[in-house]
Amino acid sequence: MTDASNRSVERGFAIVDELSENGPGRVSELAERLEMPVSTVHDYLQTLVSTGYVTIEDKEYRTTTRFLEVGHRHCHRLEIYQAVRDQLETVAEETGEHVTLLVAENDQAVILAVEEGPDAINLFAYPGARIPLHATAPGKAMLAHVDDGRVAKLVDEGLVEVTSQTVTDPEVLFDQLEAARERGYAVDEGERIAGMVCVAAPVLDKDDRVRGSICVCGPERRLDEPRREEIADVVQRAANITQVNLDYV
Structure with a gap:
């Protein structure tokens, strides 16, 4: 061209x-x-x-709305979109909060699907919305399972400050990714949306490649430490079921 x-x-x-x-x-x-x-x-x-x-x-x-048609067609072709099946709705019912499925694309976290539980705060999240990977729990959950070179590339390009709580120090980010990898989930505290806490687990396939992330967000006063651990169990279970489903899509 x-x-x-x-x-x-x-x-x-x-x-x-x-x-x-x-x-x-x-x-x-x-x-x-x-x-x-x-x-x-x-x-x-x-x-x-x-x-x-x-x-x-x-x-x-x-x-x-032609763009909506293109986006929906693309989503339905993605294996993870098919594999997640009823999991987002189940997580929304169990937690009562705002639930999203995200994937990594062009070094950004992209929302593929949204479900809202009965207590969910409207975050104006919509399929197709793009978020810096380093500034949100699902992004960090996915980054924890990619090679260091990809993370280093993000760092070199600059860690944009989305809110005053966004992690922009590379050393802190690497420490958070290591912690997320060890415990199986990531957390962000007002790093993308002030006053909101998000808990996310990565979806891996049978070859341990990261395919996406399931995330729950709620107000920080409601998501205290014990509640975060409960939600972490829920999203990890949903991610595991989705991983199993991926083998049969």
Whole structure:
């Protein structure tokens, strides 16, 4: 692919990302937001409309649910998504809290599925949301089972501070990953969402490759130390059942 083709693809996705992250807009507004010529933005939008990924209403362009279709299709093809089956719902019922299934993709933790128990706080989490691996329990649960070179790469790229509690010291992170590996689960205390505690267990396959992570989140006042240990048992059991299911997907 030529440099011109690469730039064309990048511009197309830049427009899609802008519409997704900051909402709909008219051609001139989008051109200003993206610092691109109006004519260029207009041409790309026409192509995106013709493919069904963008629509226009009252002269404003916006993304369509075509992306939702693509995302769901991708999720249902993933073995772990099939293997988790009823486990997320079971964990939500047992803990009463907010439960998610995440995988690692392009050095980020990505939410694949969400279940909410009766006491769950609405965290506005949704499938497709991306989270820095180092700043959340499920991310650390997965990082604990990858080679040190991958973790070192994340450290070299910089450990972004999401909240004031996010671990940005490499030595502390490596210590946390070692602890998570030894006990079988990871914890974050307000590292991604202030005031929330998350407990997560990794899902490994029969070859000990990390395939994802099951996570429970709740307010820190409700998830005290004894409660965290109870939840750790629940997510570890769910992860183990999912691991068994992976062998038969």
